[in-house]
Each structure stands twice: as structure tokens, then as C-alpha cells.
Amino acid sequence: MITLQPIGWVRGGRSDPVDDHWGSEQARIELDPRFPESALYGLDSFSHAEVIFFFHKVTEEKIETGARHPRGNTDWPLAGIFAQRGKNRPNRLGLCTCSILGVSGRTVTVGGLDAIDGTPVLDIKPVMREFLPRGSIRQPEWAGALMKDYW
Template sequence: MDTDQQNARPPMVLNPVGVVRSPFKAPMLMAKDSGLSLELRMEKVKEHHGQVKSGISELVLDKQWEALLDGVEGFSHILVLYWPHLLDPCRRNLKKVHPMGRKDLPEQGIFATCSPARPNPVLVTAVALKERKGNVLTVQGLEAVDGSPIIDIKPYSQNYMTIGALKNPDWMTQILNELDED
């Protein structure tokens, strides 16, 4: 795509619709000049993963958007799109990283990872919807840190979002197996 085509794109404007209230006050991963840095010792990562899976957070939508939630309580799970607000904007230029900052794993392109350090740091997580009270959703399993701006909420529907015969690279399978070990 040439420069004229890039300049012809309309500007994108994202406005938060609410904020995450979470027990997590700092991200597990930080973007540094050298790539990702795991802010927890590896023995604490599994513990953190367990806390995320069982952790309860609130999605507090601005009152003006409350009517947009009507009917969401009929779903057991939702997708939460949020912005990693603690990410230094100058760290959004990383091209490759070691997944989870682990040097024992091969470097991958940013779009092959779930790294928050990406050109447009929109993060998404599927979470269990526990309760709705007005403009507040109580959810379980959200890793977003406290204060993260919410960009959007979508219902999770197995018919539209489940992929059969899912394939993961070896390094991702290794991470998932390590996190799920008892």
C-alpha cells in the first residue's frame, strides 16, 4: 500500500465505554526495550494464572451506555475488549518478542502472541458473566488490571466463536501445559 492510500484511511476514534475494577494492580508482563519482561518469577506465574481464572472483577460501564447491556445477562460468557493503559506508548513498536518474556521460547512476531505491546493494543478475554446490576457486570477470569478502559463488550456464542481442530504452535502448547499442571 502506498503512502497516498494510507493517508486516505479515515481516522479511527476509540472511546472507552467504561472501566475495569480488578484485584490486579499491575500487569504480569511489561514491555521493555529488549522485549517483554515477565514481572513475576516463573514459580509465581502459575499462581497468578490460578488467581486470574478464579478472580472476580467488575466492568463498570458509563451510565450513558447502560441500556446497551440489556439482554447480556442471558449469556453465560462475554468477550471483553480493553486497552492496556499502563503500556508505555513508545513500547508499541516491538516487532518480535519471546512469549511471556521467556528466553527459553523462540522469538515470535507480535501478531503471533497475546502480548499487550502491539501497534493497536486492544486486548480481548472471554470471561464468565456472573451478574449484572444496572451498569455493572461482575465477571470471572479477567486478567485486565484495575483501571483498564473498556472498549467493547460482546456476547460469547459457541456457534460463532468456537473453532474445531484448533492448532497451537509447540511453544504455546508448552505454556498452556505448564499453567495447567497440578
């Protein structure tokens, strides 16, 4: 058993988990009071952060463990839950690379975070180019179609 405690929560932005048009969203990540302001020192010198969060609105009965058509679109092939980024994942973990718009006190303002108001945040990591993929990235055609309007 793994036990995690949120380091903070998403405040603002969307209240409904609609699939598309996340690029213009702005939200704040407010740290839990157990963390001092110094936990965010230096984060504002990075342009982007990876935010790991918990899909808290996904109920147990909605969790997928096998294959499904992404977004229920039967024009796209069956894809296993680990071959897509849907929210109905076994551990309900989300990951998003978003822009850092500002840091003030124990709050980070971000752009393009695809998490809704009240979402528990499990970790924040700065994006460093050395951790980005080396070489070209490959993906199936359906993934590009699915993401066409996501941001």
C-alpha cells in the same frame, strides 16, 4: 485515524498486570454514564462475554512491532507480535473471554478477566457458540507451555 471512547472501566480485581493465575480473579465492568442500564439487558442470559479493552499502562516505548521471544524466554522461538497475545501490541488492544457472574444496573461482574483495575473497556460481546472456531485448533508447543499457569 480511528478514535474510540471507552464504554466503561474495569473496577476491582488486580492492580498489577502479573502474567499468571487470572482464573480466580473477579472484577466489575462499570459502564460509562452515557449508556443506560438497558444497554446490558439480556447479557445475564449468556454464560460468557468477550471483553475488548485497552492496555492503558503500556507506554509508547514498550510497544513491540517485530518478533521477540514470548515472555523473554529464549528457549521458545522468536514469534512476531501478531503471533502472540502480549500486551505490548501496536494498538494496545486486549481481548479476553470471561465468565459472566452477574449483571446489575450498569455493572457486569465477571470472572477470569485478565485486565487490571482502571482498564478502559472498549466493547463487550456475548459469546455465542456459533462464533466459536469450527474444527480443531492448532497452536505451537510453546504456547501451551506459556499458558500452563495463566488461568
